[in-house]
Amino acid sequence: MNKTLKQLHEELKSGSLTIEALVESCRKTISEKDGDIHALLGIYSEELINSQISRAKEMFANGKATTLTGIPIVLKDNILVKGEHATGGSKILENYIATYDATVVKKLKEAGTILIGRANMDEFAMGTSTENSAYGVTKNPNDITRVAGGSSGGSAAVVAYGGVPMALGSDTGGSIRGPAAFCGVVGLKTTYGNVSRSGVMSMGSSLDQIGPFGNSVSDVEEVYNIISGYDVKDSTSIPEELRDKKQEGSNKKVIGVPWNFVDRKGIDADVLVNFKAGIEKMKSAGYTIKDVSFKHLEKALAVYYIIAPAEVSSNQARYDGIRYGLSLPGDTSIQSYFESRTAGFGAEVRRRILIGTYVLSSGYYDAYYNKANLVRGLLQKEFEEVFKDADVIAMPTTPSPAFKIGEKINDPLLMYLEDIFTVPVNIVGVPAISIPSGKTESGLPLGMQFIAPNMREDMLFTIGKDFEKLI
């Protein structure tokens, strides 16, 4: 799928391409390639696909088509579509049918997109490799012995192999940007509060955000324009009056690089070389590169692996086998919670629930959860300070290219370290984008990450488009 969304739109509008033919070619690619890659957990019902095709045709007929009208999209399987399966990558929701549309789904339906299928993911978005999916790993389209990244591995992989031109994922600690980097596509983590999370399975509620995947920055921007906006159904949604559009300074060109954080032990040599080369290219394109320093950035990963599990442990409490989901009998209802949750949750989910329960327990609350919130506050202040000197911050997206399937799965802490460059963004709430920055000698994609101040996705798009041209 080498065409941009705008090109596809022009072809659909002129009639040189029909919606049916586009949908059919996507489905053909998926049926040819997904057997090897396993990016998808399922295709939506024909009823849904056909009703969206009809809607899209009508929109073209009456002149109301948007750029996304008639274009197929895949959704991470933690996003609810009324009447369709949504598993969250978990056995506990294997037979669950969504009872309502997520707000992002409503917006995509209204925009006339064709919802094609459900993307594989780490169970309830907990993971960095999609190896924690209860339905099997998603393989990297660039090398099927390697992971596609996670947790939105399916969404990244299906765009990378050309199954659809756009997909949605969710990003709690890097789950959009990481797989985008590993698969060689663009992925955007939006500002906390920018895109409604109503109808998306909660993982870490103070961290989770929805965002798009695409083949280019401008494609991702098109999807972003449709899904962002205030929603009364998400209490963290940013009100319209605070969504100041273009602000002063979007033409400034200062990129801050926290060199002492990036050039660290454990970073892959190829990643560092590629990152430095990318920064040099931006410099020669007229950007000013500034060394910026953070005092507490090293603590971000520890903060994350306290706050995220704490929120996970409370959010996952809803899976009790009583109202929906896997239910196994027990002698008492409490015994049936044990049976259902133990059988329904995989190892990583159970591990995070236990860590979360620990850091929230009365004896350790102050030492862990409270302390993590205080350091989070310090980090937010530091980012504000750094953004006074730099328009955006640049870091590699991941410390290594896609690793081998099985390489890190038995060492959770090693796996967590893959998130070192992405989690600070979620801790602070700001938006960030991962853009393909070239490949290693062995042909594995790498990602450049740009981070902007709150609600400045526009800066990421401007700078990202410049960067794309240089690669």
Next chain:
Amino acid sequence: MSFTEQDLDNLSNLARITIAPDEKQKMLADMQAILGYVSEINNTEGARSKEQGARMDAKDEILLFNVVREDVVTNETGSNTDAILANAPKVKNGFVEVEQVLK
């Protein structure tokens, strides 16, 4: 900091999750490694005392407040009942059925 097998048992009981005997040693080692790593936040300079941390209210930098919406009915009564009950493992007379709680 020592995280013991007893701690693991207590947590799994609180979280309503059973850790099988053959998984226990691995889970224990993973938890010790992770908790050891995240404990480093206790060496953060400049993070305030726990008393200040406990009072993260409007006076503090992190502004936390509740967001509530109007308490109004937005859909016809019962319009979602069937779809919701269709996901319930056991249903009786339009209710979700559970094991007897008080015996």
